[in-house]
Amino acid sequence: MRMICGLTPPSSGSATVKGAPYGRIANPGRHVGVLLDAGAQHGGRTGRETLALTAHLVGVDRARAEEMLGLVGLTGKAGRRRVGGYSLGMRQRLGIAQALVGDPSVLILDEPANGLDPEGIFWMRGLLRDFADRGGTVLLSSHLLREVEAVADRFVVIAGGRVAAQGTKEELLTSPGGTVARGLDPDALGAALAAAGLTARRGADGAFAVDATAEAVGRAAAATGAVLLELRQASGGGLEELFLTLTSGAAEVLAPRPVPVQAREAVR
Template sequence: MIEVDQLTKRYGDVSAVTDVSFRCEPGTVTGFLGPNGAGKSTTMRMICGLAPPTSGSATVLGVPYRRIANPGRHVGVLLDAAAQHSGRTGRETLSLSAHVLGVDRERAGRMLRDVGLPAAAARRRVGGYSLGMRQRLGIAQALLGDPRVLILDEPANGLDPEGIHWMRTLLRDFADRGGTVLLSSHLLREVEAVADRFVVIAGGRIVAQGDKRELLTAPGGTYVRALDPGPLEEVLAASGLPARRGVDGSLTVDADAEAVGRAAAKAGAVLLELRPAGEGGLEELFLSLTAEPRETAP
């Protein structure tokens, strides 16, 4: 269980995160999504006790992370795969972690094999690892203490397609055995495939959260993408059909396709796409929720 309650983080006059609240339940994978600079990493650092919140609270397994005795035995964390000692070998890295956590060193060897780092790779220094190999080593460290909770920030970066499939299977199996997973990733299709719930953040605030089925069910309306969206948007507004613009220039209109098509004809707009809203899955949802407001001319 992870519980975040009105977390806020300010740096001087700048608010990085504002009143963020959500829960991650056992047996689920929660996809934590947002554009660069939205506040995902700051929120995860506060959950893990690495950054003190300005206000609000975060608990893992019912208590603040810093109050968990030997936390690696209960919570597996991977926030930055590049932050590993480059002079140690993979085996040395995991053996040291095993010593700190108080687990059998034989488990370190098993974990290296389980994440796809065989003996030859384990003998190499981490400084010579690819990003994908560092990710696998970081996952091995996160799982070493046999935790009940995983908190992972962009764990699939640098992985090839086989590695991404392996990661998806690993996280799904972990959750299906009762574990709790908080996963931040820019790979929206992979998150959509593995997650049970989504939390979407933009501008430091939560803009949507809920079960996958609930959020991805088409809410009605029409998705339209025009070669030049400006004139179409003006005609829609004049017709009493306000539209929400996505970052890709698309428009989501609370009207049926016929009304949108007639407005497009009136505007002389060349349409590239016209379909019911919601069929674009997580990517469409993400773009519609995280679009930045357009500046209007005075």
């Protein structure tokens, strides 16, 4: 995310937002709202002063700052308090308001729900879902996988610096016929699945999540003499199970091979 926003130079590759590098977007705050670190706000300013300054810098009316204070629940005394006295949850709310002041069409957010209580997380989910439903794009990174699953349309899972899986919720979490297979020799089973052209993701425990029926997996193992210890339908445990399968230990993706991370225009 820092590379997308031009804060960290990439060793290779490039990133564009709305078709252009972030650094070349004129007045980017009017097009891209960014929240990467809520703790980076100036502690000596009040919440109202922070948003008023942001509104001035991006060229919108100060009334927009007041509107955003109301949207994130920081009106009254909260808006007059210095940011240095804010809790982490209040800083997150202020950071969201700051990202929205310029009325952008794209949001880039890193862990926006960090520090929020359950009510705040529910509020955040509704805010982001409403933004996307009105035609906006949100690129969101979070360790709260159930919240991500509830709000996101598309997922990208990165393991070891490479894209391990990406696609829509339907493509990744509701794959009919998905099978879990475990072999006496995991390497031999992996080779058998690859030889049969089956897409398989190997977890740290040696089990494979295979995008195929149990019959197809069994035939692939039998063709090479690979001994199966377990063969069952995938439980459909959601994004958390998929994430753990792909990233635990030395997780790897077989047939097709994972591709290097390629920054591209944020997808809704």
